[in-house]
């Protein structure tokens with residue numbers, strides 16, 4: 001597995017699977033979620049709505065992952081995962097690690113060879129950059145996935161530096 005840290009807009013990546021830091025509703029939001037739906041077009045939202053009418057009637061639980069096709073994005077799949085909201089009072093790092101592990105396992109089942117992750121939970125959900133990066137890098141390194149090409153695509157200088165530090 002080749003793990004790389006890149007800077008920029010994840011919607012511009014040419015990969016088999018782009019991971020979305022979604023919210024439990026799967027019906028869109030701000031941040032990277034909004035960017036993915038804007039760039040990918042209405043097909044993604046239509047599939048998310050279908051998921052809500054079916055298996056995920058109550059929404060996608062935190063730490064889990066589900067795939068849709070990728071609309072106009074230069075990718076085959078969008079893997080939606082729901083990160084935990086950061087809490088200083090409660091350790092939710094296992095749920096954040098689960099987002100990466102479950103996304104990679106799903107990518108494997110889909111036959112994806114390349115995957116791009118944003119910094120899940122590190123935006124509106126408030127996770128401190130250094131901790132978010134350490135959890136993400138450790139979870140991916142520990143995963144037993146056959147995805148060959150793993151990219152973290154960071155949108156801020158602070159997260160870029162934190163992920164570079166975590167990767168070593």
Ligand code: ADP
Pocket residue numbers: 008009010011021022030031032033035036083118119120121122123124125126127153154155156159
């Ligand atoms: P969460 O609710 O899980 O915190 P956000 O979307 O608010 O999700 O933020 C997750 C991370 O995605 C943040 O670091 C944010 O800066 C970043 N981000 C926002 N837009 C993009 C984009 N187009 N490409 C990559 N990362 C992005």
